[in-house]
Amino acid sequence: AQTVTQSQPEMSVQEAETVTLSCTYDTSESDYYLFWYKQPPSRQMILVIRQEAYKQQNATENRFSVNFQKAAKSFSLKISDSQLGDAAMYFCAYRKRVQGAQKLVFGQGTRLTINP
């Protein structure tokens, strides 16, 4: 079974600085998707960024970027120029890229605090 591990239960960063959240996963599949979701205090799960395993280029969305290391099964999230609104729980998630296989497997989450 696939597993996702986030080894940092909590992280903090000064406003305007850069922070990296770690994620590793375990799978025997070669084709899959990886995601980072943000959950602010409102509880809403918000998709931050996604990566297709067959793409070597790391995904980027404005201040958010990933470092995808397929061989190492590592998928870290870098947040640049941190803002107070980035404070939230962040979840790494995995999904097989197979017809009909839609299950998302989540890590335990990392609570990110932004210090003003």
Place this chain on the structure above:
Amino acid sequence: DAGVIQSPRHEVTEMGQEVTLRCKPISGHDYLFWYRQTMMRGLELLIYFNNNVPIDDSGMPEDRFSAKMPNASFSTLKIQPSEPRDSAVYFCASSLANRIFGYTFGSGTRLTVV
């Protein structure tokens, strides 16, 4: 698009009572998922449907839990009888097959069983 709509947003009930959580997926989405979030166990998939048919219910914790999807626009998750350990946030999410964008989540129902 109104997104995935869950109701109620909060529910407080007494142990032993029946609880029904409701979800309206995004129109046109053919997958619907129920997740439970707790501090101890994180986000757990309970069950998911494809075209209203349950595909995998292996995450349903016990017979006290049941889920239905009578049509493409409505699903329920029922707990009967409820127990304090069922206290959690329950999320519904919907998706289109083979879209890489992951899920669209509802805002969740916070259930407290006292």
